[in-house]
Amino acid sequence: MKRQWMKAATVVATVTSLCIGAACAAEETVEALAQKLWPRERIEEALKAVDQQKKDGLLSDSGYEKRRKMLEERLAGKFKPEALSVQSPPLNFIQNGGFEQINRNSAPNRSRWLWWGGWSWGGNYVNMWEDRPDYVHSGKYSARIECKGEKGRIGISTPPLPVIAGAREYKLTFWSRGEGDNELFVNFEEGVTGTLRQKMPSEWKEITVIGKPEGTKKTYTVYFYATGGGTIWLDDVVLVPVGGQIEE
Numbered sequence: 001m002k003r004q005w006m007k008a009a010t011v012v013a014t015v016t017s018l019c020i021g022a023a024c025a026a027e028e029t030v031e032a033l034a035q036k037l038w039p040r041e042r043i044e045e046a047l048k049a050v051d052q053q054k055k056d057g058l059l060s061d062s063g064y065e066k067r068r069k070m071l072e073e074r075l076a077g078k079f080k081p082e083a084l085s086v087q088s089p090p091l092n093f094i095q096n097g098g099f100e101q102i103n104r105n106s107a108p109n110r111s112r113w114l115w116w117g118g119w120s121w122g123g124n125y126v127n128m129w130e131d132r133p134d135y136v137h138s139g140k141y142s143a144r145i146e147c148k149g150e151k152g153r154i155g156i157s158t159p160p161l162p163v164i165a166g167a168r169e170y171k172l173t174f175w176s177r178g179e180g181d182n183e184l185f186v187n188f189e190e191g192v193t194g195t196l197r198q199k200m201p202s203e204w205k206e207i208t209v210i211g212k213p214e215g216t217k218k219t220y221t222v223y224f225y226a227t228g229g230g231t232i233w234l235d236d237v238v239l240v241p242v243g244g245q246i247e248e
Contacts, residue, residue, distance in 0.1 A: 035077070042159070043075045093161050097174075097237035099143045102129045125154040125226065130233055137175040137204050137235035145224070146231045153185065153225040158239075160219035163191045167241040170211035172222060174237040176200045180230025187225065191217035200232055 050071065054064040073079035130136060130144040145155050164170075170192055176184060178200030186209050188194040194211035211220070222239065226232050 038074050040075065043071055047071050047075075091240060093239045093241075094158065094237045097239075098139050098235060099129060099141050100139045102141060125149070127156065135177070135233050139235075142233050142235035144231060144233050145226045147226055147229045151227065151229055153223075153227055155223065155225040157221055157223040160190075160221055161239070163213065163218050163220060164241040164243075166243055167213060168243040169213070170194070170220075170239060170241055172209045172211065172237070172239045173206060175204050175206050175235045176233060177202060177204045178230060178232045181228050182226065182230035182232050183228030184232050185223075185225040185227045187223045188220055189223060190220045191215060192220035197227070199228070204235075 047068070050064065050067045070079060125148050126144075126146045128144045128146070130142045131140060135144070136142045143156065147154060170188070172186070172188075172194075178184065179202060182200055184196070184198060184200050184207075186196040186207075188209075188211035191214065192211040193214045194209055196207065196209045211222075224234060
C-alpha cells in the first residue's frame, strides 16, 4: 500500500556513552536526552510551522504564545521537559508516551501530539485523543486511531531516534486495546529491525516488541500502523535500550 508520512525533522545525535549511577541526576539526564531529540534544526522548523498556524487562524493568541514560548525555551536550552520520561538507567526514548499533552487545534487526520512528543502521522483515518475512562489505561488520555478509508498502513510514528552504540536490543512496551476489524502492525525501521502484527483484544493488554540493531545507520523510527479497520487505542509507550552507552 502507498504510504504517506509527514516526516519529523531529523534528529542529529552522536551516541556513544551512558552516565550510570547516582552521580547522574535524573533531571540532568532528561535535559541531555531532550537536546538529542530536539536539535536546533527541528526547533527552527517547528517555530516556522507554529507561526504559519497562527497566520492561518488555527491557534488562539494564548495557544500561539504557549507554543512559541516552549520552542524558544528549547532553543535557548532552558526548557524543562515534562513529557520525556527518564530513569538512570534506563532511558525512555518515547516523548509524551502517555499522550497526556494534546493539541486540540490540529486537524482530525493529523498528529494530536506533534508539538510535544514528535508523533507524526499518515493515512486516511482519524487520529484523536481519548478521554473516556474505560479507554484510557492511565492518566487522563490515550491515543485513538480509527480507520476511515481503505485499509492500509495508517497511524503514527516517532521522529528518528538515535541508535545507541553497543546496545544489544531495544525493548518497546505499551498498552493497547481494539474494537472491530482491527489489526496493529508495529515496526522498527532503518537502523533497528523488529515487528509485531496482531489483532488487539477488547480489554487493555500490555505488549512488548524487541528491536535488534541492523546495519550502520545512526537513527531508526518506530511506527504504529493500523492495518485493519476498526479502532485501536494506545497508551503508556516506553522504549529503552538494553546495553550500550549514551554520550553526555
